Amino acid sequence: MIRVLLVDDQELIRAGLRGILRSSFGFEIVGELGDGTDVVMSAEELRPDVVVMDVRMPGTDGVTATRLLRAEADAPPVLVLTTFEDDEILAAALRAGAAGFLLKGVPAEDLQRAVRTVAEGGSWLDPAVTGRVLTAYREGTASLPSGALDVLTPREREVLELIGNGLSNTEIAERLTLGEGTIKTHIGHVFAKLQLRDRSAAVVFAFDHGLVRPGPR
The missing domain is CATH 3.40.50.2300 (Response regulator)
Structure with a gap:
């Protein structure tokens, strides 16, 4: 429940x-x-x-x-x-x-x-x-310089894209065939490297940088 x-x-x-x-x-x-x-x-x-x-x-x-x-x-x-x-x-x-x-x-x-x-x-x-x-x-939000995605590893970029698509940690772990602990570590690195406060900011960043586009789920 x-x-x-x-x-x-x-x-x-x-x-x-x-x-x-x-x-x-x-x-x-x-x-x-x-x-x-x-x-x-x-x-x-x-x-x-x-x-x-x-x-x-x-x-x-x-x-x-x-x-x-x-x-x-x-x-x-x-x-x-x-x-x-x-x-x-x-x-x-x-x-x-x-x-x-x-x-x-x-x-x-x-x-x-x-x-x-x-x-x-x-x-x-x-x-x-x-x-x-x-x-x-x-x-109302400070922007990051262009090319900010370059600081991410390919796996971190993939995780960010899945966050942008609204997936939970469990769903990301299943999609990438990784443990949830590993996913949490990747998310922590993404947030730190991109100076993101929370998941909502990560979603907006993913939209802004073309990883996700608005539209029906």
Whole structure:
């Protein structure tokens, strides 16, 4: 079972999410919050595998809550949901450490896949707005010089490409027929060499340097 903490100010939305992320599909809703104020405390208490977070909420908004949560040790990954195609807000959520974003109203199967992917350590960027959001993300992020990929070994470059495609460490290990410990070592080297803060930054870097292109998953 994938343990999920729901954070959304609209009860109707949370009810819909409960229906999609129910136990028969392999999910357990361990808690619900109406805004981001108590996210950190609830995550420490409930130990979810993933937090599904709205971005526009009264009180503490989703971007701020994501930033506070991801600053904690062993924090669960965050999948951001929004009804708004607000590129700046979604880009801010990525900068805050969100593992991905998804527009509300997508098919139930897409939401389930996104939650599973993020819970397993991967990333998920909704293809409907990925290109625009990445443009907004870049405007607030320091860029690396051209040729930055040259510092990577062929294997590290391959790992970065798979991160950019949203694969988790387990999936990368299976794809490359390597142990997860080896994959973690490669990822650590990639992050250090390219000065990347987190997986979201690695995804953006992969898009920026042509290793991955926006489009349907």
